[in-house]
Amino acid sequence: MSAYGIRRILDVPYETAIEKITAALKEQGFGVLTEIDMKATLKKKLDVDVDQYVILGACNPHLAYTALQKEQEIGLLLPCNVIVYAHEGKSVVSILDPEVMMGVTDNDALKSIAGQAREKLEAALNMI
Helix, strand or coil, rough: CCCEEEEEEEEHHHHHHHHHHHHHHHHHHEEEEEEEEEHHHHHHHHCCCCCCEEEEEEEEEHHHHHHHHHHHHHHHHCEEEEEEEEECEEEEEEEEEEHHHHHHCCCCHHHHHHHHHHHHHHHHHHCC
């Protein structure tokens, strides 16, 4: 675990890890709004080869709406980023800690929302 995220290492192929975390996020009320294939993007833009790596932009509409009611600029910190990458024959799934992100706002009204988001994201991570 990094200082700003939570993660899990899976002994499954990369594609399976993406499927598993996407399904688990859905179970917790999150949808995946964006998917950035870093391997393909970096190959296309810089002609460099990197391992498989995807950034998923996950959003729980209820929590996002509640946060938006507390602070108009909160969209700068949304959606919750989830990364999946291949590493040494395994797959790593890491999720940005919403409590860390909301900490930059100095808005106490967002703390409980961030806590709820973290609980749901941890639950999703524990499901895979």
